[in-house]
Structures are given as C-alpha cells and as structure tokens.
Amino acid sequence: MLRFLAILFFANGSGNSANPEKSLRLLCNLLLAGLFVPITVSAVLAQSSPDWSGRWDTFWRDGAAVVEFRQEGSSVTGTYEPGSGRIEGEVNGQVLRGRWFEDQVSGQLIFAISDDGESFTGRFDTGEWWNGRRSDGAGKRLIAGDASPRETLQSIVASVNDFLLGGDVDALRFARTLLEFEGGEAAANTLRHRQALLWDIIDLSTFRVYDAPPRPEADTATFTIALNGTEASYDLQFVRANDGGWRLLVEDAETLSAALRRYLNALGEPNVAAAKTAMANSPRGVMQRFLFGIQDWDGAGRKAVLSTLDLSMLPDHLHSAEGPLLADYLKNVLDRAGFVFLQEIPNNPNRTTPYIHYAHPVGDIVIARMPTEDEDAPDRWAFDAETLRNLPALYSAMQSLPMAEGIPPNQPLTQFFSLREHIRDTSPALLKRAVVIENWQWLSILVMVLVAAVLVALLGLLSPKARAASDGDAADAPTLESKGLVQAARLTLGSLILVWGFSIIGIIETPLAALHTLVSATAVVGATWFAVLATGMIGTFFQRRAASTVSYADEIVTAMVIGIIKLALLMVGLLLLAEIVDLPYEGVLAGLGVGGLALAFAARETVSNVLGGMLLLTDRPFRRGDLIETHGQLATVETVGIRSTRLKRLDDTVMIIPNAKLSDQVIVNWGLRARRRIDLSIRLTYDTPRRLLDQFIEELRALILRQPSADAKDCYVGLKDFGDSAIAIECRCFVFVSNYDDQVAVRSALVADIVDLARQVGVSFAFPTRTIQIVKEKD
Numbered sequence: 001m002l003r004f005l006a007i008l009f010f011a012n013g014s015g016n017s018a019n020p021e022k023s024l025r026l027l028c029n030l031l032l033a034g035l036f037v038p039i040t041v042s043a044v045l046a047q048s049s050p051d052w053s054g055r056w057d058t059f060w061r062d063g064a065a066v067v068e069f070r071q072e073g074s075s076v077t078g079t080y081e082p083g084s085g086r087i088e089g090e091v092n093g094q095v096l097r098g099r100w101f102e103d104q105v106s107g108q109l110i111f112a113i114s115d116d117g118e119s120f121t122g123r124f125d126t127g128e129w130w131n132g133r134r135s136d137g138a139g140k141r142l143i144a145g146d147a148s149p150r151e152t153l154q155s156i157v158a159s160v161n162d163f164l165l166g167g168d169v170d171a172l173r174f175a176r177t178l179l180e181f182e183g184g185e186a187a188a189n190t191l192r193h194r195q196a197l198l199w200d201i202i203d204l205s206t207f208r209v210y211d212a213p214p215r216p217e218a219d220t221a222t223f224t225i226a227l228n229g230t231e232a233s234y235d236l237q238f239v240r241a242n243d244g245g246w247r248l249l250v251e252d253a254e255t256l257s258a259a260l261r262r263y264l265n266a267l268g269e270p271n272v273a274a275a276k277t278a279m280a281n282s283p284r285g286v287m288q289r290f291l292f293g294i295q296d297w298d299g300a301g302r303k304a305v306l307s308t309l310d311l312s313m314l315p316d317h318l319h320s321a322e323g324p325l326l327a328d329y330l331k332n333v334l335d336r337a338g339f340v341f342l343q344e345i346p347n348n349p350n351r352t353t354p355y356i357h358y359a360h361p362v363g364d365i366v367i368a369r370m371p372t373e374d375e376d377a378p379d380r381w382a383f384d385a386e387t388l389r390n391l392p393a394l395y396s397a398m399q400s401l402p403m404a405e406g407i408p409p410n411q412p413l414t415q416f417f418s419l420r421e422h423i424r425d426t427s428p429a430l431l432k433r434a435v436v437i438e439n440w441q442w443l444s445i446l447v448m449v450l451v452a453a454v455l456v457a458l459l460g461l462l463s464p465k466a467r468a469a470s471d472g473d474a475a476d477a478p479t480l481e482s483k484g485l486v487q488a489a490r491l492t493l494g495s496l497i498l499v500w501g502f503s504i505i506g507i508i509e510t511p512l513a514a515l516h517t518l519v520s521a522t523a524v525v526g527a528t529w530f531a532v533l534a535t536g537m538i539g540t541f542f543q544r545r546a547a548s549t550v551s552y553a554d555e556i557v558t559a560m561v562i563g564i565i566k567l568a569l570l571m572v573g574l575l576l577l578a579e580i581v582d583l584p585y586e587g588v589l590a591g592l593g594v595g596g597l598a599l600a601f602a603a604r605e606t607v608s609n610v611l612g613g614m615l616l617l618t619d620r621p622f623r624r625g626d627l628i629e630t631h632g633q634l635a636t637v638e639t640v641g642i643r644s645t646r647l648k649r650l651d652d653t654v655m656i657i658p659n660a661k662l663s664d665q666v667i668v669n670w671g672l673r674a675r676r677r678i679d680l681s682i683r684l685t686y687d688t689p690r691r692l693l694d695q696f697i698e699e700l701r702a703l704i705l706r707q708p709s710a711d712a713k714d715c716y717v718g719l720k721d722f723g724d725s726a727i728a729i730e731c732r733c734f735v736f737v738s739n740y741d742d743q744v745a746v747r748s749a750l751v752a753d754i755v756d757l758a759r760q761v762g763v764s765f766a767f768p769t770r771t772i773q774i775v776k777e778k779d
Helices: 002-010 020-048 149-166 169-176 188-204 253-267 272-279 283-295 297-306 316-337 385-398 415-426 439-461 464-471 480-504 513-547 553-580 585-602 604-619 659-664 690-705 740-761
Strands: 054-060 063-072 075-081 085-092 095-102 105-113 119-124 128-134 179-181 220-226 233-240 246-250 355-358 365-370 380-383 433-435 627-630 633-640 644-649 654-658 676-684 710-722 727-735
Touching: 054 169, 063 085, 063 169, 085 105, 095 119, 105 128, 149 169, 149 220, 149 233, 149 246, 179 188, 188 246, 188 253, 188 272, 253 272, 283 297, 283 316, 283 355, 283 365, 283 380, 297 316, 316 355, 316 365, 316 385, 316 415, 316 553, 365 385, 415 480, 433 439, 439 480, 480 513, 513 553, 633 654, 644 659, 654 659, 676 690, 676 740, 690 710, 690 727, 690 740
Parallel strands: 179 246
Antiparallel strands: 054 063, 054 128, 063 075, 075 085, 085 095, 095 105, 105 119, 119 128, 220 233, 233 246, 355 365, 365 380, 627 633, 633 644, 644 654, 676 727, 710 727
C-alpha cells in the first residue's frame, strides 16, 4: 500500500366538448406552461451551476495532486502540483470537458461536479478515474523542517501518515520538496519508478526516526535502516541543499532494485505485495489497522479497530458495547503519548516477544501474540487484555497532558467521551475522583436511579390494579397474571434504564462493574418473566377459542406450542444470565442436560402422558362431544388436554383419564357412526287374529320408513317368537342421527307412533300374565 502512496506523494507532475371556451382557455394555459417551465428550469440551472474556482485535492490511480482552478464564465483554467501541470477546459452545466498538459504530454479529461459543489468525479484519457474534493487547507503537520537528516526523514514519514490519516494532499506536496534525485531530473515515469522502489524499501524496514543523524558537520550523511528479523539493510543517504536544508537522495533504479531484491530474498517472498500481506499480522499491522480504522469509524473502520483489541476479558455480549469505549480510551492515550511513526514499530510477524509501544507506571501499551481458536491458523497480534484493562486508569493519569504535536483533532468515538469532554469544558471539578469513580459519574448514577424510579412508578399507575382502584369498579380487578405482567414490566424497564445509563457513563470499566452486571442480570430476569407471563396470557386467549371448536386438536396444539415457547424463553434467559455473569455456555448446556435427564426420570409419567396426548392428536379417535366407550364405561368427551382427557359418564359423573392410559385402551366411538340402530320388541296378545297381525306388521314397516331420518335400505319388521304371554314382533331399523340425544328423540317419537298405530289397527299389547289351575285331588 505504501508503494501506492509513494507514487501518490512523490509523483512529478384532456378536452371538454361541453364548454368550448373553457377548453380553449385550458389549452392556452397548457401552452404557456409548456413554454414557461423549460425557460424557468434553464434559468434555475444556470444560476445554480457550481463554481469550479478554488483549491482541490485530487487523486488518480497512480498519483495525487493539488489543483488550483480559476473560472471565468464557461472557461476554466488551472494548474496542479506536483508535476507542474495545467488544465484547460469549458463548462457545460455541471460538466467540465478539457485537456491536461504535463511535460510536453497531454490528454483529454471530463469532470462532473457534485450538486453541493464540494467534490467532482471524472475520467481522463482512456477512461481511468480522476476524482477530487475541495481542499480545506493544509492539515496540522508534525514537522515542517529540513534542518537535519533527522528532521527531513521525520517530515517525509510524518507527511505520509498525515495523508493517510487526514487525506491532506498538501502533505504530499511538501514531502516532494525534500527529495533529491541522483543524476538530476529525468522523465516523470522514471522518477516515479525510482521513488516507488525507495519507499518500498523504507516501508519494509524498521527503524527509529530519532536515530537518524541530528546535525552532521559534513554535507552528506548516511542512516542505515534494516529489515526486522533479518540481516538485510539499506543505507539512506542525505545531502545538504544549496539553501542549507537536507534532502533525501533517491538513487538510480538499478541500485534500488538490487536492495529491494535482497529484502525479498531475506523474507522468502516473491514480491512486495506478498511481503506486505505477510507483515499485516504483526505489531505494525495492528497499529496501522487501528489508526486507519479510527479515521473510517462510521464505515468499515469500526470492525477493523475492534479486531485489533483482545477483548477476551469481557463477556461476548459486551464486545460491541465496550469495544468502542476501549478503542476511545486507547486513541486518547496514544494521542497524548506521542506521534506514531509506523516505521518505528516492528513488522515481523514471527516476532516471539511482545512489543511495548508505551510504558507508564500505571500501565503499558503492549501489542502481543494471541493464540487463535483454529489450531492450524497462525497466532494473531493485538493489544493485549492487560493493556485494555489498564486504559481507564492510564487515561486518568494522562488526561491533563495535551495531545502530541501533529495529531489532527478527532471527534470522540463514544457518547462517554463526548459527555466527559463536555463536562471538562463546563465543570472541570466534576472530573475529580472522590470515591472509586469520578464525581460526575456518581451524580449521573443518582439521576438515572431517580429517572428509573419515576418511570417505574408511572408504569405502576397505568396497571389494571391502579385503574380499578381509581374507578372504584371491583369488576375490573386485575388477575394474578396481569399483576405479575405489570410487575415484570416495571422490573425490566427500571433495569434497562440503568443498563443503558451505566454503559453511557463508562461504569463498566470501573471497580463498580459488578453493579452493571447485577442490573443486567435483573433486566434479563424481568424480561424473561414478562415474556413467559405474556405468552401464558396469549395462550389462555387461544385456549378459550380452541375450546369453542369441535376438534380437540386445537387445544392440544395450542397447549403444546405455548409450553414449548415458555420452555424456550426460560432457556434463552438462562443462557443470557450465564453470558452476563461470564459462565461458559458449555457448562450451562451441560447443566441443562443433566437437569433435563433428572427431570425426565422424575416426570416420566408426565412425559408419557404428553406423548399420549400427541398420539391422540395424530390418531384423532374422537371429537369433543362424542359418546365413547372405554374402560368399560360410556362417557361423553368434554375436553382433551396435553396431559389428560376429561369425560362425563351418562350418570353425570366426571372421569379424568391420563392420556397415556387412554391411548393404550380400546376406544369404541359411538359418536363417529353415520347412523344409529334402533331395536324394538313389540308384544301382542295371543288372541290377535292373523289378519290383524299381518296388517299391523305391514303398516309398522311403512310407519318406520316415513320417519325423516330412517334408512330405507335397512328396515326389518316381522314375527319373532312365542313368548310366555305374548306374540313377539321384532323391529330393527337405522336412523341417520349424529348424537345420542337425537337418537333418543327419534326412538321416542317412533314408540309414540307405534302406540297410535296399535289403536288404529285394533291390536292390544300383551302384558305378563300367569294362569293357575287348581286341581282337586280325589279321596
């Protein structure tokens, strides 16, 4: 990447027929509008066309330059440095078309300015991009001197960092003035190649800028830089210029290429890109990702910054909340510790010892190797946990020290530092640490507790109990479930307010961190309690609706779904509690497994009943209201639950049978019959004539078939037998009725009709009689 940067900063160069009058007026208005709108739009566009005049920071694939544009009417001219180039073009709306000129070479360009006039997007020549943004002036630079080789080297390295962190193209222009090319000026492509080779060598090397020659007596000086972990080195050469300043000498391409080959051979890498990729996992790579990520915090930088921190001392659920706060602490400490020269940080990924970037009696800034979870993956480098643990105390010890020279001002990454900086500006006395934490933090805790108490009290006033008491309506008295739901909501609300507040004021990184853990656990308990109660209340509603249906499947499914949801909520709550108190998931899951096994043994009957309910759900041997025969009893099905079934016998007694036993028994469902049989035995007296018997049987059959629900296909009527005191007539028929009540009604109506029929025909029903003959014995 720094090769690319080297090229950047070292670069040289409808109608109405009913009313005709109205239609005509409308047409004229439309014509006028059609003429007026384009004129108006054109005028607005002409007035709002942005002005290209001013200073621009521009970038293309292999270079960067500061462009000065001047616009007169539609004509735009400009110059750019480095390269001593110029631009000429014409503006049409928001598009600038023209040509660029540099070193007797020229090409075409096209730029399109943004609506706000603060940036442009463009192409040049064969379509390569050339973009820019308005410059806000030179950024804050660490060193702007060349009085010694040390200052010159420091200025060059700092300028690159300034460009990388702040995007200041002026820094690149300044660095270009500190170079001296061996053999004098040459073609721009040749110079770019030599500059890229030199910077690759510098970028791969590790050196301390302070070790460069301070003020040599001679007009030349040499400073040896080396490849960390190898014997490869390179001598940077400095020469005194005519104005007395020092310049870094850029040697010929052959010498630079040979030195770079020695570096790559020592590293065992085929090219510079592969070498830099391998060095990305090193102390320097960690610092570089951290500093660059800070500048792009709202984009992909946040993830890059957090990857440089060893957050193993925090529970996983706090990484996203506490990671940014620790990064903010670290940024503020580094900004006060001194300007960071990346080339001073080792870039050897195989380094065996930690790199101590900053030492302080309160704590050190250390980048160390961290083992990865994947045994085959290499160890990663990161700011170690001890460094992160000491950051709050280290910042407190350094907060009075101004930021180091050359550090551009940045906005805080977190609300904590924004709030703290505001307090520092308004009431510095609140930053004093009285007991454990700072005074403003104690004051914030008090305010948050009061706010939580007020909101919890207001939530209590909205509860059904409070409304019923205020209205004096005993009918609105809340149930136990609603009372518990309100209490759970109050507990959750109060805890969440404190959890949010504690994270804002940074209490998690203080000795009072246990207080944050406590309120977090309370919030989880309250939320789980609320969710379970709410699920139960919703389940009750659906259970009542299911009870109003004929099928019992709705009840079983509803009961099982509600039970599963409650169990899942409890498990999630337990896992969240385990994470909050930093218990390993494996232990919690193992505990749940052992507890579940013990519970299964203790509740095996309940489990079997639940499984029996599932069998009844899948087989569906009866419906609610069906008359069934089981366990030698006739009973009507009332309700089917997840554990047992409720039956009502014909004598109005209730039977509750566990589902496991019911599913194992033979179930005779009288309620599933499409038709029901009626058997009658009619007894007529022996003195009934044959003629009347035949007439009675024939009209009885016709009587049965006239019944609305009778099955005409199955109807049997005839003489059956000689009884003790009567002639028996058998009557068997089938009627289409759905339940026992209808069957009794049809049977009752049929018997009454038979009585009437007997009177009409003139036959009599027999009743039991016995004849006794008394015989007198002879003497």
